[in-house]
Amino acid sequence: MTTFLQIITNGLMLGGLFAIVAIGLTLIFGIVKVVNFAHGEFLMVGMFLTWMITTRMGLHPFASVILVVPAMFVLGALTQRLLIQPLMGAEDDHVQIFATVGLSTALMNLALLTYGADIANTPTFGLRAPIELGPVRILTGQLYIFLAAIALVIALQLFLKNSQTGRAIRAVAQHRVAAELMGVNVPRIYILSFGLGAACVGLAAVLIAPLYPTSSNIGTYFVLTAFVVVVLGGLGSIPGAFFGAMVIGIVDSAAGYYIGSGLREAVVFGLFLVILILRPSGLFGKRMTLSHLS
Amino acid sequence: MTIKTYLTGTALALALASPALAEVKFGSLYPISGPLALLGEESARGLEIAVDEINAAGGLQGEQIVLERGDAVDNNQATGEARRLISFVGVKGIFGSYSSARAIAASQVSELAGVPYFELGAVADEVTGRGLEYLFRTNPTAAHMGADSITLLVDSIAPGLGKSPEELTLGIIYEDSSYGTSVAGHQETHAKEAGLNVAVKAHYAANSVDMSSIVLSLREAGVDVVLQTSYQNDSVLFLQQANEAGYEPLAIIGGGGGYSMQPTADAVGHDVIDGVFDVDFTQFAVNTEATPGLEEFITAYEEKYGTAPRSGHSLANYVGAKVILEAIAAGEGFEPDQIVAAMQAVDVPQGATAAGYGVKFGENNQNERATMMGMQWQDGRLVTIFPEDAAVAEIRFNN
Numbered sequence: 212m213t214t215f216l217q218i219i220t221n222g223l224m225l226g227g228l229f230a231i232v233a234i235g236l237t238l239i240f241g242i243v244k245v246v247n248f249a250h251g252e253f254l255m256v257g258m259f260l261t262w263m264i265t266t267r268m269g270l271h272p273f274a275s276v277i278l279v280v281p282a283m284f285v286l287g288a289l290t291q292r293l294l295i296q297p298l299m300g301a302e303d304d305h306v307q308i309f310a311t312v313g314l315s316t317a318l319m320n321l322a323l324l325t326y327g328a329d330i331a332n333t334p335t336f337g338l339r340a341p342i343e344l345g346p347v348r349i350l351t352g353q354l355y356i357f358l359a360a361i362a363l364v365i366a367l368q369l370f371l372k373n374s375q376t377g378r379a380i381r382a383v384a385q386h387r388v389a390a391e392l393m394g395v396n397v398p399r400i401y402i403l404s405f406g407l408g409a410a411c412v413g414l415a416a417v418l419i420a421p422l423y424p425t426s427s428n429i430g431t432y433f434v435l436t437a438f439v440v441v442v443l444g445g446l447g448s449i450p451g452a453f454f455g456a457m458v459i460g461i462v463d464s465a466a467g468y469y470i471g472s473g474l475r476e477a478v479v480f481g482l483f484l485v486i487l488i489l490r491p492s493g494l495f496g497k498r499m500t501l502s503h504l505s
Numbered sequence: 506m507t508i509k510t511y512l513t514g515t516a517l518a519l520a521l522a523s524p525a526l527a528e529v530k531f532g533s534l535y536p537i538s539g540p541l542a543l544l545g546e547e548s549a550r551g552l553e554i555a556v557d558e559i560n561a562a563g564g565l566q567g568e569q570i571v572l573e574r575g576d577a578v579d580n581n582q583a584t585g586e587a588r589r590l591i592s593f594v595g596v597k598g599i600f601g602s603y604s605s606a607r608a609i610a611a612s613q614v615s616e617l618a619g620v621p622y623f624e625l626g627a628v629a630d631e632v633t634g635r636g637l638e639y640l641f642r643t644n645p646t647a648a649h650m651g652a653d654s655i656t657l658l659v660d661s662i663a664p665g666l667g668k669s670p671e672e673l674t675l676g677i678i679y680e681d682s683s684y685g686t687s688v689a690g691h692q693e694t695h696a697k698e699a700g701l702n703v704a705v706k707a708h709y710a711a712n713s714v715d716m717s718s719i720v721l722s723l724r725e726a727g728v729d730v731v732l733q734t735s736y737q738n739d740s741v742l743f744l745q746q747a748n749e750a751g752y753e754p755l756a757i758i759g760g761g762g763g764y765s766m767q768p769t770a771d772a773v774g775h776d777v778i779d780g781v782f783d784v785d786f787t788q789f790a791v792n793t794e795a796t797p798g799l800e801e802f803i804t805a806y807e808e809k810y811g812t813a814p815r816s817g818h819s820l821a822n823y824v825g826a827k828v829i830l831e832a833i834a835a836g837e838g839f840e841p842d843q844i845v846a847a848m849q850a851v852d853v854p855q856g857a858t859a860a861g862y863g864v865k866f867g868e869n870n871q872n873e874r875a876t877m878m879g880m881q882w883q884d885g886r887l888v889t890i891f892p893e894d895a896a897v898a899e900i901r902f903n904n
Contacts, residue, residue, distance in 0.1 A: 214721060214725060217721065218718065218721065221715070221717040221718065221721075225714075225715050225717075228714065228715075323539070323540065323542070327542075327543055328540055328541070328542055328543035328544075329543055329768055330737055330738065330741070330768050330769075330772060332768065332771055332772045339745065339749065341749045341750075341751070348749065348750060348751065350749060423714065423738075423742075424737075424738060424741055424768075424772045426737075426738065427540070428540060428712075429738075431712060432712045432713075432714050432738075433714065436714075463715065463718075464715070464717065464718055465718075466718075467715075467717075467718025467719065467722075468718040468721050468722055471707065472678075472707045472708065472709045472716075472718060472719045472722070473681065473707065473708045473709065475709075475718070476710065
């Protein structure tokens with residue numbers, strides 16, 4: 212029983228990790244309608260920034276959030292303004308996807324050139340210390356990630372529902388042309404949304420950096436699962452991404468123990484396919500409308 | 506990139522083609538950019554130091570060795586660069602390659618062209634397992650890593666723990682590429698021969714972000730000794746998650762890669778990694794009576810590159826290259842068949858090189874005298890503890 216509880220807890224914590232990475236991705240997809248293949252590299256950049264600020268200035272890694280999140284916002288906004296926006300007029304939307312693939316490779320190799328192939332260790336400041344909750348053990352850092360993911364989902368929902376800008380963002384997401392006719396500055400909303408998505412992954416980077424060694428290819432460790440989570444939850448749905456991440460986390464953890472660590476990916480992706488066949492638009496996805504064609 | 510390398514290579518070849526000194530060209534084929542660059546470059550440095558020494562001592566049969574670099578950044582480029590070195594530069598042989606996959610790709614080209622290929626660092630079984638005629642490997646392999654980790658366990662660790670090998674429950678975990686799979690396969694075979702009880706054998710993707718379920722499986726199965734074959738991130742992850750789950754096996758024996766590197770110890774924490782064993786190429790904290798020439802190598806390295814060697818890769822490459830070049834110097838000439846004859850005559854006894862092992866090419870041109878050494882992390886340093894004549898510290902047990 213203890214083992215079972217520990218497996219479920221491990222799964223939830225893993226789910227929190229996947230969720231915090233995936234939220235920015237689903238936000239960008241839901242609004243800008245661009246699949247950002249450089250998402251993992253945004254995470255990597257954020258983790259290197261956290262590492263530099265923490266080691267150079269001797270700060271607690273969480274303190275670097277005040278620099279990393281704005282920096283990542285700027286990186287995201289610039290990506291939209293300088294890379295995606297000029298390609299919005301292209302005949303085929305897929306050009307933007309390939310542009311983000313290019314950006315991903317460029318960022319990875321830039322990091323390799325700057326930091327080398329070795330790992331960079333962000334000091335943990337006790338975040339890897341286990342705490343006991345009844346019969347189970349979790350890491351302090353994992354618990355913070357889990358709580359931060361919940362807080363981020365709620366904050367984003369409130370922002371999108373209640374603020375003037377949030378309403379404009381949702382209007383653009385629903386129908387680009389109609390929103391433009393209502394006087395919404397669509398290019399500005401896109402830049403803002405891309406920046407927000409990147410800022411979310413910046414927050415994820417700050418929380419993850421003390422727990423995982425940073426390297427130029429760390430993004431590739433997370434990005435595939437992030438895509439699965441986003442599709443499973445329903446593309447563009449923020450609560451969907453959270454619950455999708457929980458499902459993947461628990462299945463991954465349980466399959467790794469009960470079925471075998473070599474088969475965990477087969478189980479996770481097999482389940483992913485089954486859910487998609489039964490619910491093509493994901494767990495929380497709305498039925499397909501024509502809005503994505505706008 | 507490729508064109509630039511090509512042009513630079515051409516310019517270099519023209520510039521170096523001065524008729525004053527007789528020269529003989531060899532290829533140096535390593536990944537020196539891209540994700541494998543760090544240890545690829547480290548490996549290439551070992552070769553360069555060996556060449557410097559041979560040149561300073563008069564060269565090969567009166568001719569100075571000139572190394573022509575190739576960058577094996579991926580498998581395609583490895584074959585492309587091998588082709589360039591052979592047909593355009595006209596090298597008499599190629600030294601490489603750190604990565605097994607690059608070595609396997611590039612040596613197909615050299616074998617077809619009938620040019621000798623000297624592998625100094627790649628460990629996969631298939632490098633020599635394909636029965637190539639012109640490929641020679643000096644370094645220990647996955648088979649050695651598997652066998653030597655079990656020998657270390659049976660001969661040193663089990664007696665130190667006060668247990669007979671049959672009493673120990675073993676868990677073998679490994680990353681699922683051909684590297685981890687082949688080492689783990691050898692470990693299982695040797696463990697069964699030694700009468701050990703293998704309770705868990707589990708593989709995982711090297712880019713996993715969570716190994717807690719493996720840790721739980723090992724703990725539930727009552728595993729006393731964990732053998733892990735891994736890269737860096739997964740070594741760090743396993744050691745951390747085992748520690749955090751409160752899982753304390755009697756011994757952890759790592760294989761190569763991440764376990765030999767200082768940043769791994771720094772990432773995991775020196776108190777957590779303390780006592781962990783490692784089986785790998787000869788490292789630098791070793792008894793130099795068993796490794797004659799090691800101190801001179803370190804001095805030469807520091808003079809040339811301004812830092813201490815970053816891993817044992819440079820040493821393994823240096824040792825292999827030096828033995829091969831000395832054999833060619835003592836041979837008849839530089840034609841492929843003359844070089845092959847020179848290789849077959851190589852007979853360096855155990856304990857005569859700076860890596861400790863001897864060199865004699867046996868079946869499939871694999872160095873049958875190559876061995877790995879056993880190390881242990883003690884107080885934040887990786888020290889050699891096995892075999893006894895190479896040891897610089899006593900094995901420590903935490904129990």
